[in-house]
Amino acid sequence: QVQLVQSGSELKKPGASVKVSCKASGYTFTSYAMNWVRQAPGQGLEWMGWINTNTGNPTYAQGFTGRFVFSLDTSVSTAYLQISSLKAEDTAVYYCARGGGRVAARNFDYWGQGTLVTVSS
Amino acid sequence: SYVLTQPPSVSVAPGKTARITCGGNNIGSKSVHWYQQKPGQAPVLVIYYDSDRPSGIPERFSGSNSGNTATLTISRVEAGDEADYYCQVWDSSSDPLYVFGTGTKVTVL
Numbered sequence: 001q002v003q004l005v006q007s008g009s010e011l012k013k014p015g016a017s018v019k020v021s022c023k024a025s026g027y028t029f030t031s032y033a034m035n036w037v038r039q040a041p042g043q044g045l046e047w048m049g050w051i052n053t054n055t056g057n058p059t060y061a062q063g064f065t066g067r068f069v070f071s072l073d074t075s076v077s078t079a080y081l082q083i084s085s086l087k088a089e090d091t092a093v094y095y096c097a098r099g100g101g102r103v104a105a106r107n108f109d110y111w112g113q114g115t116l117v118t119v120s121s
Numbered sequence: 122s123y124v125l126t127q128p129p130s131v132s133v134a135p136g137k138t139a140r141i142t143c144g145g146n147n148i149g150s151k152s153v154h155w156y157q158q159k160p161g162q163a164p165v166l167v168i169y170y171d172s173d174r175p176s177g178i179p180e181r182f183s184g185s186n187s188g189n190t191a192t193l194t195i196s197r198v199e200a201g202d203e204a205d206y207y208c209q210v211w212d213s214s215s216d217p218l219y220v221f222g223t224g225t226k227v228t229v230l
Contacts, residue, residue: 035219045156045164045207047219061217062122095163105152105170106211106219111163 002026004096004112011118017084020115022096029077030054033099035108036070036081040092050099051079086119093117123215125208125222132228133198141225143191143208151210153191155184159204167206168193195227203229 007021022034036048049060051070058070069082079096093114100109126144133139143153153171156164166175168184171191181196195202208222 044224045158045209045221047217047221049217059218061219097164100166101152101154101169101211104211104213107154107166107169107209108156108164108219109166109169109175111165114163 002098002110004098004110006094006096006112006115009116009118011120012086013121014086014088014119016086016119017082018086018117020081020083020094020096020117022079022081022112024077024079024098027098030074034070034072034079035097035099037095037097037108037111038092039095039114040089043092048081048094053079083117086117088119090117091119122217123210123212123220125210125220127206127208127222127225129223130226130228132230133195134230135198135200137198139195139198139202139227141193141195141206141208141227143193143222144189145191145210146189148189148191148210149187151186151212153184153186154209155182155193156207156209157202157204158207164207198227198229200229203227 097108155168
C-alpha cells in the first residue's frame with residue numbers, strides 16, 4: 001500500500017533552518033510527482049510547489065521562492081523540504097502529497113501525516 | 122490567480138444530507154477534487170474528477186460540477202463525517218497551479 005511517512009515535529013528559533021523529509025513506499029517513487037502543502041494554525045491548505053521525481057526539477061508557487069528548497073534522494077525514495085531563515089509566520093504543518101490525476105486534472109491522491117514546524121524564540 | 126469560495130460552515134443533523142458548495146469562475150470547465158480533513162489528521166481525497174470516489178470512500182459521498190458551482194453531497198450523514206472539507210482544482214494559467222477552496226467545517230448536530 002502507498003505510504004508517505006514524514007519526519008517528526010521541529011522547534012526552531014527565528015533565523016534557523018529546518019529540513020523535513022518524506023519517505024515514500026508502496027509504489028515506484030519516480031513515477032509520480034511530489035508536492036508540498038502548508039497549513040498554518042487554524043487555516044486552510046496552501047500549495048507550495050512540486051518536484052519532478054524523475055529530473056529533480058522543482059517548481060515553486062508564488063510566495064514560496066527564495067527560502068524554500070525541494071530536493072530528492074531517489075536511492076531511498078525520499079523527498080525533502082528545506083526552509084531557511086525561518087520566521088514566526090513559517091509556523092505551520094507541512095504535508096508532502098503525491099501528485100495524482102490525469103493531465104490538466106491533477107490532484108493529491110496520497111498524503112503524508114504532516115510535520116509541525118514551530119518557529120519561536 | 123484562480124479563486125475558489127466555500128461557505129465557512131455547514132450544520133446537519135445525523136441521517137440528513139449535507140451539501141457543500143465550491144464557487145469559481147466557470148468551474149464547470151475544470152475537474153474538481155474534494156478532500157476531507159479531520160482534526161489533527163492529514164487530508165484524504167474523497168471525490169476526484171468531479172464525481173468519482175476512491176476505493177474505500179462510502180457511496181454516501183457524491184459530487185457534481187456545473188457552471189460556476191461544484192457541490193459535494195454527503196447523504197445519510199454520520200457523526201464520523203464531521204470534518205473540514207476542501208475543494209481543489211488544477212489551473213495551468215494560475216499561480217498557484219493547484220488551488221484549494223477556503224474550506225468548509227461540517228458540524229453534525
